[in-house]
Amino acid sequence: MVNRHCILTPEYCLTGKSQKRFICYDYILQLHYTVSNCFEKYGIHNNKLLELSKSVCQVRTRDKFGSGFLLFKNFILTNFHVIEPYYNFKTRQLTNDVAVTFSHEIQESECDLINVVGVHCYDFCSNFGNKSDWVLLEINDNMPLPNIYNIWPYEIHTNTFLLLSKSVCLVIIGGKPRGSGFLLYDNFVLTNAHVIKSAYNFKTDQLTNNITVTFSYEIQESMCDCVAVEDVVCYDFDNKSDWALLKVNDSLPLPNGLLPHVKSVSDTECSNIFIIGHPNAEVKQVDFCSVVGPENRRQVVEENWRKNPGSNDDYVNRVVKEIPGLNGRLTYNSNFYQGSSGSPVFNKKGSLVAMHSGGYFYCDAKGQPQSLMDFGYFLSSIIKQIQLHMV
Numbered sequence: 001m002v003n004r005h006c007i008l009t010p011e012y013c014l015t016g017k018s019q020k021r022f023i024c025y026d027y028i029l030q031l032h033y034t035v036s037n038c039f040e041k042y043g044i045h046n047n048k049l050l051e052l053s054k055s056v057c058q059v060r061t062r063d064k065f066g067s068g069f070l071l072f073k074n075f076i077l078t079n080f081h082v083i084e085p086y087y088n089f090k091t092r093q094l095t096n097d098v099a100v101t102f103s104h105e106i107q108e109s110e111c112d113l114i115n116v117v118g119v120h121c122y123d124f125c126s127n128f129g130n131k132s133d134w135v136l137l138e139i140n141d142n143m144p145l146p147n148i149y150n151i152w153p154y155e156i157h158t159n160t161f162l163l164l165s166k167s168v169c170l171v172i173i174g175g176k177p178r179g180s181g182f183l184l185y186d187n188f189v190l191t192n193a194h195v196i197k198s199a200y201n202f203k204t205d206q207l208t209n210n211i212t213v214t215f216s217y218e219i220q221e222s223m224c225d226c227v228a229v230e231d232v233v234c235y236d237f238d239n240k241s242d243w244a245l246l247k248v249n250d251s252l253p254l255p256n257g258l259l260p261h262v263k264s265v266s267d268t269e270c271s272n273i274f275i276i277g278h279p280n281a282e283v284k285q286v287d288f289c290s291v292v293g294p295e296n297r298r299q300v301v302e303e304n305w306r307k308n309p310g311s312n313d314d315y316v317n318r319v320v321k322e323i324p325g326l327n328g329r330l331t332y333n334s335n336f337y338q339g340s341s342g343s344p345v346f347n348k349k350g351s352l353v354a355m356h357s358g359g360y361f362y363c364d365a366k367g368q369p370q371s372l373m374d375f376g377y378f379l380s381s382i383i384k385q386i387q388l389h390m391v
């Protein structure tokens with residue numbers, strides 16, 4: 001299972017592949033490793049253990065109990081199988097009351113119960129040996145909640161995710177999804193030049209096939225409003241650059257452009273980023289990633305190959321040789337593969353810093369898609385190139 005997750009929406013209950021998840025599996029692992037490291041490397045005083053324990057809760061359903069913990073604000077993380085019997089996948093609603101308590105510390109004592117008001121997002125597979133089983137529950141916040149051990153590395157609210165995501169689109173060529181993009185300003189969409197190369201003659205500067213974009217593909221098998229691309233205004237497509245600015249029809253209302261969110265940064269200024277796009281032509285999703293600094297690129301590539309080896313070592317050796325050519329690009333580990341080229345890349349504050357453009361993909365020995373490392377072009381550099389073309 002690929003550990004990428006869809007975007008949170010205002011609705012409480014979402015389900016199946018159409019649900020919009022936003023908690024990253026890597027983040028849950030980060031929580032585990034952070035707490036583990038506290039014990040192993042630094043040690044924890046009893047007072048710290050007591051402080052941490054205050055965020056742990058008991059999840060109570062009609063006839064069973066489970067555990068969970070306050071992840072942030074009024075959101076509880078627990079296993080989905082704890083509430084599975086009481087969740088209707090069709091109506092996207094809990095079918096019975098679910099509550100949590102943080103005060104069940106003495107057996108047979110009275111506890112303050114806090115009601116669960118919604119299932120925000122989840123990932124669950126009922127098959128034996130599944131690798132994902134979690135649910136994020138929103139609880140009533142009319143009672144004081146404990147402080148949390150906060151390792152959430154992003155400094156923006158989930159509403160900001162939703163706002164930014166509205167400007168992200170799926171690029172469709174000849175009726176088939178080909179990549180991602182985003183509204184930069186007015187009625188101009190930015191994507192990778194390689195996304196449109198099958199529908200554009202770079203010698204004659206003419207479109208050779210119909211290109212449309214949709215900003216509304218957020219629920220699988222839903223009907224989406226498509227906006228026609230009228231022209232390729234400018235582009236740059238070589239070993240050092242890969243972008244195309246598309247002019248789209250403005251007869252339909254368009255979302256806000258992301259140009260005001262652009263920020264110039266270096267690869268040493270970013271640590272945590274997130275990407276919003278349409279990997280594998282699926283519904284709009286978000287992937288939280290860790291940046292790989294220039295000094296760590298070779299180590300990360302070789303480590304990823306050791307973890308998930310492919311059939312031919314020549315491939316990883318070739319990638320290692322190409323690493324110096326990545327200077328001037330933002331590199332990171334992502335679970336976004338084909339179809340996500342052209343996606344916007346944001347830093348932890350929600351500033352637009354790069355455009356996701358590619359990676360070193362391969363299939364491991366089990367035939368599963370993997371990536372040694374991924375990269376994007378800095379938006380500040382692309383903006384400068386666009387300005388030169390516009391003069």
